[in-house]
Amino acid sequence: MPAPTEHLPANHPLLALLQRHQRVLVAGAPGSGKSTLVRAAAATLAARGQACHCLSGDPGLPRIGPPGAACLGRWEAGEWRLEAIAALATLDAARFRLPLVQAVRRLAEQAPAGALLLDAPGVVRGTAGAELLPALVEASGAGALLVLATGDTRFPLHEECRALGLETVTLAPAPRASALRRSWRVALCSSAQRSPSRPWQDGATGCGQATATRRPPMKSCPAACGVSGRTSRPPGASWRPRSWNWLAPSPFCTTRSNTRFRPI
Secondary structure: OOOOOOOOOOOOHHHHHHHHOOEEEEEEOOOOOHHHHHHHHHHHHHHOOOOEEEEEOOOOOOOOOOOOEEEEEEEEOOEEEEEEEEEOOOOOOOOOHHHHHHHHHHHHHHOOOOEEEEEOOOOOOHHHHHHHHHHHHHHHOOOEEEEEOOOOOOOOOHHHHHHHOOEEEEEOOOOOHHHHHHHHHHHHHHHHHHOOOOHHHOOOEEOOOOOOOOOOOOOOOOOOOOOOOOOOOOOOOOOOOOOEEOOOOOOOOOOOOOOOOEEO
């Protein structure tokens, strides 16, 4: 049985936005309660007999489908039912902005008519946030914005929101949003460790025919330069193991064939 979901009051600003605009983008910092608010809005609309879809644009911690993907779901029987998926093979929405925007555009085109809520990633600062928010609004066709931000501090992307020229409503974050985010992260990790199956793929249609999110296995350099694995290094080189960029050439190899083993 899915966990019970609270309903929104009849005069909630998000419900009022959905009466004027079919597509609303919900933005806010990580842990501000975006996914919880979207879930409550969907449950409220379902109680009224109205269909509601959600486009999850946070590949790092999605509430619909697997991590590393943008997902389109429909609220049904008290939970989200996955309808379409666009694999990104990354959890970093800030760094891989273009693939995320393209995935959101494809899923938004598949979404049927009716209420559609875009659960945006929590990238709200710097160049990444300033570029990602307008791109997601254009790709999803959103007609309004709902921003979760505290009243004492201005939303970091306030100027970008104003430049969009869309109807914008600002609400205070939910008091328990951060605790709910942590509990959801723990539950997601525990579920992935216990069961090798992927129930989120049941009934879902692939977008781009790509569903794998695992990295390819590590291999030695084709030119036998000595760079192989996460902890190996050429003689005389001093560097600590870090994350890997699988597309850039290695700084320890001058051959063109080695394109998967650069530590960053």
